[in-house]
Amino acid sequence: MEAFLKEFQHLKIQLEEIKSATRNFDKSNIIGKGGFGKVYQGEASHSMGQSIVAFKRLDRNYGQGDPEFFKEILMLSRYTHENLISLVGFCDDDGEKILVYEHAFHGSLDSHLSSNTLTWRQRLKICLAAAKGLSYLHDPNGTQQRLIHRDIKSSNILLDANWNAKVSDMGLSKIGPANQQHTFLVSNVVGTFGYIDPLYMETSILTKESDVFSFGVVLFEVLCGRLCFQYNNGHLQSLVQMWKKSYKQKKLDQIIFQVLKQHMDPSSLETFSDIAYRCLQKSREERPKMSHVVEKLEIALRFQEICEVVESHVDYEEISMYAIPPVVYGSEQELKMHLSKGIFVNNGKTWFLLNKNGEHCEMISAAECLIPIHSVSPEHADYGPNKSRFVFDYYSPFCWKFKTRVRTQFLSPHVAYTLNLVFDISYGRKDYLGLSYILAGETKSSTSYLAEKREDGWLMAELYQFTSDSRNVDLEITFECRYPLLVEGIEFQPLERAEHHVLEDEDVDMQTDTYWEQKIPNDYEDVIKLARYPVEWTTKKELYYILCQGFPIKNGEEWFSLGKNGKKCYMLPATAALGSGAWTWQSLSESRFKQVAVDPHGSFSINTGTNILSPETTYAIYLVYRIQENHSGSEPPVKVSIGEYQSWYIYLLSPQAPTIKPKAHQNTHNPLHRPKMKGLPQQRDDGWMEVQVWEYKTNITNASISVNLRFTVSNKKSLKGLIMQGIEFKPI
Missing domain, CATH: 2.60.120.260 (Galactose-binding domain-like)
Structure with missing residues (x-):
């Protein structure tokens, strides 16, 4: 298990910090509880910055344990989507097992089902967002295996400050093969009364359609403004069959949440209720795929939006x-x-x-x-x-x-x-x-x-x-x-939403890149001689792919790769780029160069250069770094200077405008992420951050760059918590 946790070491948060944030798990900080245990809120530093977060503390008396804890870490690290709750950290100290999530400002959907202020349009958006998250789990992009959630219910759909839905609680999920159209898994039956697929309960055979059934129950809950069960003579009684019967007999009017009726578009209601009913079919074959549910909910939302636009027509005259x-x-x-x-x-x-x-x-x-x-x-x-x-x-x-x-x-x-x-x-x-x-x-x-x-x-x-x-x-x-x-x-x-995105490495599509041969640099033989390990290839096409993937050079102290445009990319480790006096040095397995610079004492400098780049090319120079849990939380910018008179500013933590807090009847939202621009950090797919600090154009005869930059915190605060992997030169 130590090897497992080592992979996610950058997500670890100390128990003492969690105790401080929750006032030693004071009951006034409890915001919910479930099968894993109680959930607390508090402000903490984590791998993505400092913010209000939710701490889910394992209590084995609630039914879940260590397997669910480790599975949650694994699942939420592999599967990332804007409609899945984000894991920002965890704690595994002194017998405590705590998962740390982004804070869901409005809690879970089940607590808002009977809200008189949650409009039909808002409910449609919530359902659509949750459907997109579940659809991603069923058919993730890339090589990720399919995932069956197994416990879809309204209490596992969390709502952020903008009422945007995020599917949570992967502790009971099951992984299925990625290359099969239909995945059948024999599984012990787990889930929650009222939401479990009856066919799954009868046969113990789990499929994606089991999640679809559970999601159909949630859709009816949203429509009816109540949970899918009620207590009758001390026993739980499911309402699902009654809801299905009302739909089939065209008596939806008897079960729809009364507050919603006045402003519902009939076409929107018809589209929504139809797909919800189809999700609840007995036969798996008759249930829709989640991708189809997404399409139908988008149509239902569009009908409602058109209706509201007509109602709120502005008199421009x-x-x-x-x-x-x-x-x-x-x-x-x-x-x-x-x-x-x-x-x-x-x-x-x-x-x-x-x-x-x-x-x-x-x-x-x-x-x-x-x-x-x-x-x-x-x-x-x-x-x-x-x-x-x-x-x-x-x-x-x-x-x-x-x-x-x-x-x-x-x-x-x-x-x-x-x-x-x-x-x-x-x-x-x-x-x-x-x-x-x-x-x-x-x-x-x-x-x-x-x-x-x-x-x-x-x-x-x-x-x-x-x-x-x-x-x-x-x-x-x-x-x-x-x-x-x-x-x-x-x-x-x-404000147009510029969603947070991860900078992905440039993968080369050998089938569509018809100009690959022209992009191989003329001096590739000289570059290959610098490789730490022998570079072997059988065809020029294979060589191009190897160059684009990149490899260590000069005894592994530097890194060379080729961009999609055929321009050379180059990365230097912190040991070669930074003055050693201002830093503490540590070994770090996640670093490409194994050794990183940590916690500069105030300001620091970069004094280095290279002659391995492409001529007549404008290069952006990036810091490649990470902010660890004990960072100073300093949002103010860092001053970058060349010489005495030329300077500008960069950010190691991306600034975000605060939201205007809502009144009881109003909506709000999370601060929207800024689009990519110079001086603001971006998340890379290797888990590190990068920020552009300078630009330089090589000339036709000399493909070299000399970098001499000074970095100073503008408000004299400490840069404690900064981990520097190195600097990278990438063509613009």
Whole structure:
């Protein structure tokens, strides 16, 4: 078992930290319990950063034990999907076995079935997301084996802050062959009363369709607003047969949760109930595949969304009546064309725009929302400001401290928004902001370090993310900055989801890559001579594949590979790239080079180079690293400098805007991941992180790079917890 846990050592969290986070497993921190034991919440550091997490503490009296513990670690490390709960760590100390998951803000689905505020549209989205997670387990991409969950139920479907569903609890799952269309496993019958496939109970033969049956029960629970069983004379009684009978007799109206009826689209209900009923068929052959369930739920959701769009139709003609200057148009299409370019409303103090998705963008000018607290007039600021879109005469002061009182009028309901401050800086660095702000009613302030330059020349800082419930939002935010800011306004921008993704190694498809021979470098023989072990091949095509896979060179101290574009890639270990004085050195089996640098004492430098790269090629230089559990939790950026006058900033932990906490009747969501961009870290498929720190172009005669960079924590905090594997040169 030690060998098993060694593979997942990077996920290990110390018991003392868990005790501290849960106040020694205080009952006030309990957020649930199940077959594994009690679940606690608390804030902890883990392999992906620091956040609120859920600690599932094994209690063998609840029915599960060590096999389920180790299986959960294995399954959730191998099978990753946005609709599966993420395992961020575990603890196996002093007889305690604890699984650490991402925190599900809204708990499990079973606790919301009878909620009067969970709309039919939200329920459809939850069911669809859970179906996608289960479909992935049944037919994972790549070479992963199929997995049968065996305990699908509403209490094992968790809901994050955005009500996005995530399938959880893999402890009872079974693995089946990946290359068989139908997987039949003889298994001891396990599961939960009311959800277990009757055919599985009769025959002990487990198939993917057993999960499909259980999921059909969950669909009916969502429709009926109640659990699938009830107590009758001290005994549990299943409601599934009664639900099936009501559907067959076209009496759904008698079982549907009453609160939902008023706003249900009939086509949506028909599509949903039909696929739910088919999941509950006695015969396995008559039950749909989960991929088909996903398709039907997508259709049901689309019917409902179309219905709601029609109900909440926006009168754009009315909006245009308040435009300054007036909008002149001859048709609805021409009006929308004007709106897609943007118009001024509210006496010119608000900017309204209709984006390509039909969602509303709104920006409130400083003239409308700014309340200066500590400021200086424009004539005393050493600065020539950008021209504001708000062309009406108004000169905002430069403010160190100020408030904004923002009232929107036109937001699109049920849309994820980012709330941005649009501004410029009178003096000082424009790429390191240090802006602190706090929402009225909150007790903890947030800090924005990242200032992004917009196409219009203004700077922008993302403040919050939230999901709108209506067109109107009323917010008061207080700001304080190290430099005086010139504020143009507060912007509400619909945010396209840039999902978290893992950077995968570049696999070569020899069947489709018709230009492979041209990509073999002319000096490949010289490169192969550097290989640590003999490189053998029988054909040029096989050689190309070997080059793309990569191999260690120079006694294993460096790594060479070939990118898809035929350009050379090169990686140096920490021992060759970093000054030894600032680091502690450790052996680490997960490292490609076996030795890593740990915990730099404050700042550190990279002083190295190579002449093995491709000529006339722009290369990005990356730090390849990991943040361990005892990291300082430092979100502020790291300053990268060349010489005395040239510097910029990178992040070792990706910054995320906080969410505006919901009221009791409102929705919210997890902060959306930022898209890939320079200076922000990305997760690699080998378990390490990487962040681009520099770019350099080799010339036609000299394919060499010399790197001399200095890294300093901007706010003088420690870099404790940083594990450096090396630096990598990859063509852009």
